[in-house]
Amino acid sequence: MPNQRIGAILDGLGVELDLTDGCIVTSAVVFCKVVKEDGTVTLGYAQSEGMCWIEGVGLITAGSDIARRGYAEDDDD
Structure with missing residues (x-):
């Protein structure tokens, strides 16, 4: 299967x-459940x-932590 742009899918x-x-997204990772034709x-x-x-x-590591525990902004940054 050829690579596909996934913006429209998302x-x-x-x-x-x-x-x-004012926020700018600079990079991303995407995980998707894919059901094949078979x-x-x-x-x-x-x-x-x-x-x-x-x-x-x-x-991936930070995302896993956020998914399990939630996210709260830290003022110490």
């Missing part, structure tokens, strides 16, 4: 991100063009 699934004015289910993964593996692992 839009169709209703994926949204709460951003305030009915098998797999996990799809994609990351922003130009990201190094260290940034990808960092986003």
Whole structure:
């Protein structure tokens, strides 16, 4: 299967991100449940063009923590 741009797919699934004015998204990782034509289910993964593996692992690790525990902004940054 050839690579596909997934912006429209994410839009169709209703994926949204709460951003305030002035925020800029600089990189992203995406995990997707994919059901193949034969009915098998797999996990799809994609990351922003130009990201190094260290940034990808960092986003995945932080994202996992947020998904499990929630997110609260830290004023100590």
